[in-house]
Amino acid sequence: MNLADEKSLKKTENIYFPFYMRTIIGFLRKYIYEVNKLVLLFTILLVALSIYLNYHFYLDGYITSRPSFSESFILRYFVFLIAFSIPYCLVCLISGKKYFLNWKFILLLFVAPAIFSFKSELPFSFHFTDDYDWNYYWHYIIYWPLLVVISSIFLFIIWKIFHSNENFYGLKIKGIDWKPYWLMLLIMVPLIAAASTQQDFLNVYPKMKLIAGVYDLKSLSFWHKLLFELSYGSDFITIELFFRGFLILGFIKWVGKDAILPMAFFYCTIHFGKPLGECISSFFGGMILGVVVGMPGVGEIDDVGVPCRGLGHAPSLGLGGEQVPHVVGSLPH
Numbered sequence: 001m002n003l004a005d006e007k008s009l010k011k012t013e014n015i016y017f018p019f020y021m022r023t024i025i026g027f028l029r030k031y032i033y034e035v036n037k038l039v040l041l042f043t044i045l046l047v048a049l050s051i052y053l054n055y056h057f058y059l060d061g062y063i064t065s066r067p068s069f070s071e072s073f074i075l076r077y078f079v080f081l082i083a084f085s086i087p088y089c090l091v092c093l094i095s096g097k098k099y100f101l102n103w104k105f106i107l108l109l110f111v112a113p114a115i116f117s118f119k120s121e122l123p124f125s126f127h128f129t130d131d132y133d134w135n136y137y138w139h140y141i142i143y144w145p146l147l148v149v150i151s152s153i154f155l156f157i158i159w160k161i162f163h164s165n166e167n168f169y170g171l172k173i174k175g176i177d178w179k180p181y182w183l184m185l186l187i188m189v190p191l192i193a194a195a196s197t198q199q200d201f202l203n204v205y206p207k208m209k210l211i212a213g214v215y216d217l218k219s220l221s222f223w224h225k226l227l228f229e230l231s232y233g234s235d236f237i238t239i240e241l242f243f244r245g246f247l248i249l250g251f252i253k254w255v256g257k258d259a260i261l262p263m264a265f266f267y268c269t270i271h272f273g274k275p276l277g278e279c280i281s282s283f284f285g286g287m288i289l290g291v292v293v294g295m296p297g298v299g300e301i302d303d304v305g306v307p308c309r310g311l312g313h314a315p316s317l318g319l320g321g322e323q324v325p326h327v328v329g330s331l332p333h
Contacts, residue, residue: 021183027295028288031257039090043261046086047268047283051276060272072121080113083269084247087262088255097258104162105254115154116242116270119147141227144235151238155246162250169245170293191281198277207232243267243286248294260290 054060063079066072088109091097099105124146128138159168208228247263267286271279 024184024292027291031260031291031295034257035261036091036095038094039087039261042090042094043087043265044283047265050083050265050269051272051279054272055276055279064273069121069123073117076120077113077117079269079272080117080266081110084113084262084266085109087265088258091255091258091261097255099255099258102254105251108158108162108250111158112247113266115151116266118154119151119238120270122147122150137224137228141231144231148234148238151242155241158246158250166249169241170249171241171245198275239270244289244293248290252294257294260287260294263290 059079063072063075066075088099092099124139124143126139126142127135129135155169159166163169208225243263243266247266248259251259251262264283264286268279268283271282274282
C-alpha cells in the first residue's frame with residue numbers, strides 16, 4: 001500500500017469511526033484488561049441475583065408501598081448500601097486492597113447510600129390548586145428541580161469537607177468538548193427506538209402518564225408537556241452529579257479504577273422500579289459511563305499525581321489532536 005492509499009484509508013477511518021469513539025473504546029479495553037476478573041465476575045453474578053430477587057419478589061414495590069418515610073428510607077438505604085459496598089468488599093478480599101483502613105472512605109461509603117435514599121423517599125406535598133389532577137401536575141414540576149437543589153446541597157457540604165481542592169465533582173462550563181457526548185447519544189437512539197416497542201417500556205414512558213387525569217385533557221398544551229419533560233429531565237442532573245461525579249470522582253483518589261463497579265451496581269438498584277430491560281442495561285451503561293469519566297482520571301493520578309478534574313474531562317483530553325491521550329501505565333492498587 002503506497003502513501004496515498006494509507007492517507008486515504010486513514011481519512012476514511014476518521015470519517016466512519018471518529019477519534020472520540022476510538023478513544024472511548026481504548027479506555028474500555030484498558031479497563032477490561034486491568035480490572036480483576038474475579039471481582040468483575042462475582043459482581044456481575046450478584047447484580048444478576050439482585051435483579052432476579054427484585055423482580056421475582058417485587059422488592060422495589062414493597063419498599064415504595066411502605067406507609068412511613070422512615071421505614072421506606074431504611075429499607076432503601078440497606079438495598080443501596082449492599083449494592084455499593086459489596087464490590088469494594090470483593091476487591092479487598094480478592095485483591096488484598098486496604099481501602100477499609102481509610103476512615104474517609106468508610107464514612108462516605110455509608111453516607112452515599114443515605115443521601116440517595118433520602119432523595120428517593122423524601123415526601124413532598126404541595127398545594128397549588130383544588131383540582132387534584134392539575135395539583136399533581138404542578139407537584140411534579142416543582143418536585144424534580146427541588147431534588148436537584150437538595151441533593152446538590154448535600155454534595156456541596158461533602159465536597160467542601162473532603163474534596164474542596166478539586167472542582168465540584170466534575171462540574172465545569174469552559175473547555176468541554178461536547179462531540180463525544182452527542183456521539184454516544186446518537187448511538188443510543190436505535191436502542192431507545194427498539195425499547196419503545198416493548199410493552200413494559202410503554203407502560204412506564206412517557207412519564208407524563210404519571211398524571212393520567214391531565215395526560216388526556218384537551219387543555220394540556222404543548223408547553224405544559226415541555227415544562228413537564230424539562231422538570232423530569234432535571235433529575236438526570238442529580239443522577240449524573242451523584243453517580244458519575246461523587247461516586248467516581250469523589251472516590252477515585254482513594255480507590256482508582258475500583259470506583260467503577262460499585263457505582264454501576266448502585267446505579268442498577270435505582271432502576272429496580274423500571275422495566276426489566278432498562279434495569280439490566282443500566283448496570284452495563286453505568287459501567288461504560290464510569291469508565292469514560294474515571295479511567296482518564298486514573299491515568300492522571302498514575303502519571304502526574306493529581307486527581308481527575310471533571311466530568312467532560314475525559315473526552316477533552318486531546319481529542320481534537322492526533323494521538324490518544326497517554327493513560328497507559330500501572331494503575332494505583
